[in-house]
Amino acid sequence: MPGMDLHDGPMPLDYYVWVIRGHGRVVVVDTGFGEEAARERGRELIHRPVALLERAGVDSTTVRDVILTHLHYDHAGSLADFPVATFHLQDEEMRYATGRPMCHACLRAPFNVRDVLDAVGLVHAGRVRFHDGDSELFPGISLHRVGGHTGGLQVVRVATERGPLVLASDAFHFNENRIRRAPFPLVHHVGEMLDGYIRCEDLAGGDESLLIAGHDPQVRERWPALIPGMPDIVRLDLAPI
Numbered sequence: 001m002p003g004m005d006l007h008d009g010p011m012p013l014d015y016y017v018w019v020i021r022g023h024g025r026v027v028v029v030d031t032g033f034g035e036e037a038a039r040e041r042g043r044e045l046i047h048r049p050v051a052l053l054e055r056a057g058v059d060s061t062t063v064r065d066v067i068l069t070h071l072h073y074d075h076a077g078s079l080a081d082f083p084v085a086t087f088h089l090q091d092e093e094m095r096y097a098t099g100r101p102m103c104h105a106c107l108r109a110p111f112n113v114r115d116v117l118d119a120v121g122l123v124h125a126g127r128v129r130f131h132d133g134d135s136e137l138f139p140g141i142s143l144h145r146v147g148g149h150t151g152g153l154q155v156v157r158v159a160t161e162r163g164p165l166v167l168a169s170d171a172f173h174f175n176e177n178r179i180r181r182a183p184f185p186l187v188h189h190v191g192e193m194l195d196g197y198i199r200c201e202d203l204a205g206g207d208e209s210l211l212i213a214g215h216d217p218q219v220r221e222r223w224p225a226l227i228p229g230m231p232d233i234v235r236l237d238l239a240p241i
Helices: 035-043 049-055 091-099 112-124 175-180 190-203 215-220
Strands: 018-022 023-027 066-067 086-090 129-132 135-137 139-143 156-159 164-166 225-227 230-233
Touching: 018 156, 023 135, 049 230, 086 091, 086 112, 086 139, 091 112, 091 129, 112 129, 129 230, 156 190, 164 190, 175 190, 215 230
Parallel strands: 023 066, 066 086, 086 129
Antiparallel strands: 018 023, 135 139, 139 156, 156 164, 225 230
16 A cells, blocks of 8 residues: 555554663653554554653653654654753754655655654754764763664664663564564665664674564563553663563
């Protein structure tokens, strides 16, 4: 079906927003999506992202830095919930989301044009910091463009006591995509996506437990809860169960 967004299919997709905390700093990775996008795309919104952040002890109105792995609707919605944040994005992702690839319905389908316009507005407000390829954001937090799923998809490498953890976002939606070298079918550049699997593995030092897929329900099922009785908020700095 032309313009179909495979994120909208009947698949067991979980949607994640991550928080990096340490050394007095709080960094949010991706912003999820809100009620309007959920209604438009027929998705069940179990939790508002900002409500989960609040349960985790993070007030979105005070967050200073937000990393956007890419600009698809399920990763870059509700940007206004972070009114003082600087947003970190790859140069290539803005070019991709506003350029020639968006002439193709199947590539633009996962974008919400309102979110893209919000991101452009933030550029003009001086609240976007662009990155070109690899970049150390803060000590122990680095960004790495891998592309593939979108033109400027970036993954996030975080130093933890367990080792270098990689928030892979949609570099691979499910671990099985990476393990089987079988890309999720919504892809801008298949070659970059396959190379991205290897890049993520290298960034994690080859440790499978340090590779966090973008939409895999196993992440929520395997990692310990931050709050007892609240399985939808997990701690990635601890070893999986």
